[in-house]
Amino acid sequence: MSGPPRAVATLRSAVRSGLRSSDRPVLAACSGGADSVGLAAALAFEAQAAGVRVGGVTVDHGLQPGSADRAGRTAALLRDLGLDPVRVVSAEVGGAGGPEAAARTARYAVMSEVARGLGARVALGHTLDDQAETVLLGLGRGSGPRSLAGMVAEREDDGVLWWRPLLGVRRETTRRACADQGLPVWDDPWNTDPAYTRVRLRTAVLPLLEEVLGGGVAPALARTAGLLREDLDALDGLAAAELARLAGEAGDGSLPVRPLEPLPAALRRRVLRGWLRAAGIGDLQAVHLHAVETLVTHWRGQGRVDLPGGAGVVRTSGTLVVLPPVHRGGDPGTAPPEEQPA
Structure with missing residues (x-):
């Protein structure tokens, strides 16, 4: 048959x-x-x-x-x-x-x-x-x-x-x-x-x-797409575990800077992206992510990094903090930026 x-x-x-x-x-x-x-x-x-x-x-x-x-x-x-x-x-x-x-x-x-x-x-x-x-x-x-x-x-x-x-x-x-x-x-x-x-x-x-x-x-x-996806999934898994550890240590929604510095760039950016998404920041583009990353890797005392939806990120007291959308005429929720290192 x-x-x-x-x-x-x-x-x-x-x-x-x-x-x-x-x-x-x-x-x-x-x-x-x-x-x-x-x-x-x-x-x-x-x-x-x-x-x-x-x-x-x-x-x-x-x-x-x-x-x-x-x-x-x-x-x-x-x-x-x-x-x-x-x-x-x-x-x-x-x-x-x-x-x-x-x-x-x-x-x-x-x-x-x-x-x-x-x-x-x-x-x-x-x-x-x-x-x-x-x-x-x-x-x-x-x-x-x-x-x-x-x-x-x-x-x-x-x-x-x-x-x-x-x-x-x-x-x-x-x-x-x-x-x-x-x-x-x-x-x-x-x-x-x-x-x-x-x-x-x-x-x-x-x-x-x-x-x-x-x-x-x-x-x-x-076939290349499948191989690359395996690598990306592995990196995403490592980043999720690292974010869970760092966020657990902070306990207040902030992210400590020092443990992020030695991470490979591909892993560090994934941690930052996961952290920002968990904070409700959507529509993230590469330019936003790189700007936040400079608060970790090229810190010169710069101020708030603006993000989609009006929210922002600042570095203060050795941590990254997500700020709510700015309300022009005063934003009582803004944390003071960290002092520029000598």
């Missing part, structure tokens, strides 16, 4: 262990494209054996003509595959960060709402090729090592678990799997529009790299 076609078997194998790792329901995010349709079909097939309920969600961004009708057809396909429940949700797309980023933000917001209502984790159809593109984008933008580490297979954000079981699967495999099963797919015209940076990476940069380097570039980039 022959089994399923190779591409179909590959997708089913990719979702099997993750699906069975928890009895928590799964919500397959589906745009109608080959990656997400192939993922939904694999989840639908494996759901019964895994004893896990699998539903689906498709988002109507309202940005292209006929989007509502297309979302309805995608939902019908998901129901035909056996997914239940299936939701069609509309997203209100803003303008911040450009059309791609704005659509992504709106999409994740509405999917999060549906997932919380169902107590489900969300399965996303990102592939190895998406991972390679993400790494190249991070490299070209100088976004730092965490960006080069790419997407993670599982990430929990604000109570929602995002699951990417296809990060080891090529895009061509998802398309082949859909064709082998006779599943209709929709090719989003945005995915071939050279106005978008990711499309130019996909259609021009990566093929050129493949030609120049003799092939295997996308898997190599994905």
Whole structure:
């Protein structure tokens, strides 16, 4: 007795262990494209054996003509595959960060709402090729090592678990799997529009790299991301332990300076970032972190370092202290800066 076609078997194998790792329901995010349709079909097939309920969600961004009708057809396909429940949700797309980023933000917001209502984790159809593109984008933008580490297979954000079981699967495999099963797919015209940076990476940069380097570039980039992620996770773990120790010694929310000085820069910055985030400081950029670090490594008696949201940090009595947002006309919470060393 022959089994399923190779591409179909590959997708089913990719979702099997993750699906069975928890009895928590799964919500397959589906745009109608080959990656997400192939993922939904694999989840639908494996759901019964895994004893896990699998539903689906498709988002109507309202940005292209006929989007509502297309979302309805995608939902019908998901129901035909056996997914239940299936939701069609509309997203209100803003303008911040450009059309791609704005659509992504709106999409994740509405999917999060549906997932919380169902107590489900969300399965996303990102592939190895998406991972390679993400790494190249991070490299070209100088976004730092965490960006080069790419997407993670599982990430929990604000109570929602995002699951990417296809990060080891090529895009061509998802398309082949859909064709082998006779599943209709929709090719989003945005995915071939050279106005978008990711499309130019996909259609021009990566093929050129493949030609120049003799092939295997996308898997190599994905493999590099995985190796880098292991190193970053190890550093983050060391930093968390160091922060817990230092914060425990202080006991008042401040951070002692002297133990920070001899730490390697990569570890020290992680400690500082963790400390600031624990204090409720969000949207930290590299420039903010480096400014706070100078209070440790290049201390010359400088004053308050301003942070996003109006908060600040000062060095006083050998410790770093987070100050509340400044209220112009007087800030009674400001601590006096430490005297400049002789």
